[in-house]
């Protein structure tokens with residue numbers, strides 16, 4: 001049994017003790033990307049120049065709701081095949097995996113998504129990095145287990161905590177920049193570990209990597225993928241006023257700064273989850289043309305919960321807080337088209353709720 005298989009409770013306690021002692025426990029960065037295990041063949045990335053992306057988020061419950069939405073995705077895939085998928089975080093509720101071979105990967109990812117046989121670009125969410133309370137984001141090292149799972153799964157793509165993928169690889173139509181902003185957004189901030197701090201090694205390396213990757217990118221469309229949204233009309237709020245809280249840093253002020261310094265004006269889109277809703281927001285004056293899209297309703301919805309009062313109420317082409325669903329982003333060299341599909345849990349029926357050429 002490998003070390004990662006036994007990390008669970010014992011690993012957590014050992015890690016917590018190391019942290020208290022000031023030891024550095026490092027994240028899986030592109031410099032320490034996980035190789036694919038011998039004998040494992042990953043699903044291939046598409047090579048054509050029409051890229052149809054399944055956009056999902058907050059899916060990892062393993063419950064009937066996840067299956068209902070996945071059934072609708074399978075039906076769509078039967079009519080119009082997807083090229084690849086995005087899983088925008090909270091991949092394994094409630095606390096994340098207990099090891100890289102945890103059965104939760106089968107129950108909450110592989111089995112519900114059977115037949116959706118293409119690469120899934122996965123983003124780390126707060127639930128994937130939790131310690132005591134599900135979603136607290138207080139045990140960042142746990143996210144490394146989801147990176148290690150990259151080695152053995154055909155569909156799960158997460159070679160490091162942050163990474164980019166060009167589609168197609170040569171002369172790309174689109175490049176996805178998958179980010180790990182969990183150290184900036186945790187409800188239990190990593191205050192005892194300089195490595196994970198706002199200006200610590202992990203975030204500084206990620207900033208440098210992103211700046212370089214964006215300026216080197218030959219892609220026509222550049223898309224940042226984060227779990228925590230920059231802009232958001234849902235109850236979690238926008239970065240800088242997460243949860244309507246005036247308390248730094250859990251109000252997301254550092255997420256706001258990161259995105260404003262490194263992402264907006266350089267990527268056409270930010271795709272995020274976290275809020276269990278479907279939102280196609282309008283760019284704001286501050287966002288320099290970058291459009292925020294939220295797709296986090298693949299297993300849960302916000303429901304009747306009202307919007308948080310601290311939120312300014314951003315302009316939206318479409319927003320839906322009470323229905324399950326997924327999005328389909330279609331990219332060519334000339335255009336970007338988005339569709340939103342909602343799913344009715346009782347009947348399992350799926351309907352197109354929104355369709356628009358965004359660029």
Ligand SMILES: [Fe+2]
Pocket residue numbers: 090125126127227273274275
């Ligand atoms: Fe979340």
